[in-house]
Amino acid sequence: MSRAATTVGESRSLHRFANPARFVRIADAVYPWALAGMAVSFLIGLYLALFASPADYQQGDTVRIMYVHVPAAWMALFVYATMAAGSASYLIWRHPLGVVAAKAAAPVGAVFTFLALATGSLWGKPMWGTWWVWDARLTSVLILFFLYLGYIALMNAFENAERGQKAASLLCLVGVVNLPIIKFSVDWWNTLHQPASVSRIGTPAIHESMLWPLGLMALAFTLYFLVVLITRMKSELLGARLRALGAAAAEGR
Amino acid sequence: MSRAATRKKKRLYIALLGLISLGTATALVLTAFEDNLVFFYSPTDIAEKGLTPEQYVRIGGLVEEGSVRQLGDSRIAFRVTDMAHSIPVTYTGILPDLFREGQGVVAQGSIGDDGATFVAREVLARHDENYMPAEVAEALKASGEWRPESGQPPPR
Numbered sequence: 001m002s003r004a005a006t007t008v009g010e011s012r013s014l015h016r017f018a019n020p021a022r023f024v025r026i027a028d029a030v031y032p033w034a035l036a037g038m039a040v041s042f043l044i045g046l047y048l049a050l051f052a053s054p055a056d057y058q059q060g061d062t063v064r065i066m067y068v069h070v071p072a073a074w075m076a077l078f079v080y081a082t083m084a085a086g087s088a089s090y091l092i093w094r095h096p097l098g099v100v101a102a103k104a105a106a107p108v109g110a111v112f113t114f115l116a117l118a119t120g121s122l123w124g125k126p127m128w129g130t131w132w133v134w135d136a137r138l139t140s141v142l143i144l145f146f147l148y149l150g151y152i153a154l155m156n157a158f159e160n161a162e163r164g165q166k167a168a169s170l171l172c173l174v175g176v177v178n179l180p181i182i183k184f185s186v187d188w189w190n191t192l193h194q195p196a197s198v199s200r201i202g203t204p205a206i207h208e209s210m211l212w213p214l215g216l217m218a219l220a221f222t223l224y225f226l227v228v229l230i231t232r233m234k235s236e237l238l239g240a241r242l243r244a245l246g247a248a249a250a251e252g253r
Numbered sequence: 254m255s256r257a258a259t260r261k262k263k264r265l266y267i268a269l270l271g272l273i274s275l276g277t278a279t280a281l282v283l284t285a286f287e288d289n290l291v292f293f294y295s296p297t298d299i300a301e302k303g304l305t306p307e308q309y310v311r312i313g314g315l316v317e318e319g320s321v322r323q324l325g326d327s328r329i330a331f332r333v334t335d336m337a338h339s340i341p342v343t344y345t346g347i348l349p350d351l352f353r354e355g356q357g358v359v360a361q362g363s364i365g366d367d368g369a370t371f372v373a374r375e376v377l378a379r380h381d382e383n384y385m386p387a388e389v390a391e392a393l394k395a396s397g398e399w400r401p402e403s404g405q406p407p408p409r
Contacts, residue, residue, distance in 0.1 A: 054386030058351060063384060092264045128377045129349025135292035173268065177279045188283075190291040190313060192359055197382040207385035 020237050023097055027230045034230070038223035045216030053213045065123040067213055070198075071221040073116035076144060077179055079109030079225060083151070084176045087169035097233075099165045100240075102172060103155055104232035108225055110148035117141060128192060136185035137193035140178060147175040293359045296338035304364040304371075312340060312371060313359040313379060321354055333358060333371070344373040351378030 049067035056063035083105050089098035120138070121131045132138065151168050158164035186195045197205040204211060283290065293313030294302070304310065317339055320332035327346060331354075332339045342360050352358060357379030365372040 054388070056384055057387040057390035058356070058380065059384075066384070088268060092268055093261055127349065127351050127380055129352075130377055133292065133377070136290050173272065174275060176272065177275055181279070181283070188290075189287070190293050190295070192292050192377060192379055194380050194382045197384060205382045205384065207389055209386055210384050 020097060020100075024234060024237065027234060031227065031230050034223050034226045038220055038227055041216050041220035041223065045213055045220050048213035049217055054207075054209055056210075059127060062123060062126055063210070065119050066210075067217045069116055069119040069123060070214060071218040072112045072119065073141070074218060075221050075225060076109060076113040076116050076141065077182060078222070079105050079112060080144065080147070080172075080175070080179060083109065083172050084179075087172040090165065091169050091173065099169060100233055100236050101229065102151075102169065103165075104229055104236055105225075106148055106152050106155070108228050108232075110145065110152065112221070112225075113141065113145040113148060117145060133192050135191040135193060136189045137182065137191045140182045140185050144175075144178055144182060147171070147178065151175075295335045296333060296340045297335055299340060300338045306364050306366065306368075309361075309363050311359050311361045312342075313357065314339075316352065316354050316356055316358050318354045331358075333360060340371050341369065342371045342373050344376050346376070348376055349378040351380060352376065357381055 045067070050064055053064070053067075055061050083102040086098035086100075086102035086105070089095040090102070117138075124133075125131050151172055154171055155164045155168040158167070185191060186193055198211070198214070206214065293311035296312065296314050299312060312333055314333040314335040317332040317334040320330075320339075322330045324330055324343070328343065329345075329348070330341065330343045332341050334340075342362075343365070344360065344362075359377045359379055360371060360373035361375040361377075362371060362373040364370070
């Protein structure tokens with residue numbers, strides 16, 4: 001008896017965060033701050049990255065591509081991890097908000113991944129001497145891009161929306177194995193791509209004058225994701241409500 | 254326990270078990286295919302395995318300091334080293350911007366007829382993980398705190 005009571009209590013406390021009305025309230029409070037923070041960090045970050053930061057001793061001004069490439073690549077991984085958390089909460093605890101969040105995040109993550117691949121390619125031609133190679137890092141990130149596309153396609157492939165949601169969420173969870181492969185590919189295997197500079201053990205291998213603009217750009221990208229995620233989730237929730245109201249009205253007639 | 258809670262527990266265990274099996278399977282596959290996943294072999298790998306002229310491979314390492322020689326019409330010779338072993342390489346063609354002594358390089362080709370010199374068909378530069386302004390690099394070199402030719406990363 002007491003066991004049942006605690007389980008119900010637990011699920012209620014978890015459901016607190018999955019309640020759409022409460023989500024909209026929290027999201028509305030966060031939104032203006034995220035938007036303002038994004039604008040400020042983009043302005044300062046882009047100014048530092050494109051004008052005020054020094055040229056690299058080896059790469060010259062080509063190093064400036066890094067200020068877009070690295071945050072985009074981080075976000076590609078971060079957005080996927082967010083989607084996986086949402087998909088897991090939907091598949092296991094049936095939290096509808098989990099799948100709404102994952103569905104809203106997918107195109108944003110796909111764009112970040114594309115941006116990382118495209119800027120990397122533009123950097124690779126002058127620096128490496130090639131647009132593309134099939135090394136472990138580049139290939140695993142390309143697979144991540146296809147996982148995003150597969151998720152979006154699967155989500156919309158079924159007549160019955162719930163079947164699409166379940167299939168896509170399952171794909172998203174399966175794809176999680178790719179995240180550690182991407183992160184550690186440069187350590188596990190010889191790759192043309194350089195190893196991590198910022199998150200390596202000890203001090204970062206990036207000079208302070210280049211680390212600041214990189215950090216600001218990463219903050220700007222994260223806030224951009226938050227802003228777009230909130231907007232897309234709210235419109236998704238409104239759409240669901242409209243459909244429900246429409247169905248109710250059609251039934252009442 | 255309510256039936257809904259039991260089902261949730263069950264789904265959680267299935268998901269965890271599924272992810273663990275998937276992770277294990279992936280790890281096994283990646284370990285098995287390790288030889289195909291590396292983008293290049295180091296000179297030490299080559300010294301251990303040996304190369305026949307039919308094998309078309311990539312070798313990678315640093316361009317050895319003082320080893321770059323012009324052999325006439327865009328023909329160039331250098332040595333690729335990993336500080337333990339080194340391999341002589343010849344290449345005809347245009348080099349990438351980052352190609353220089355002491356920097357990383359990946360050369361694709363095969364061992365020449367003499368059995369020792371690697372004849373590259375394609376040469377790619379490899380950038381390391383260090384980023385710093387030119388003035389800082391100059392200052393570190395001038396003070397003797399960092400000698401790039403040693404193959405060691407700059408001090409922090």
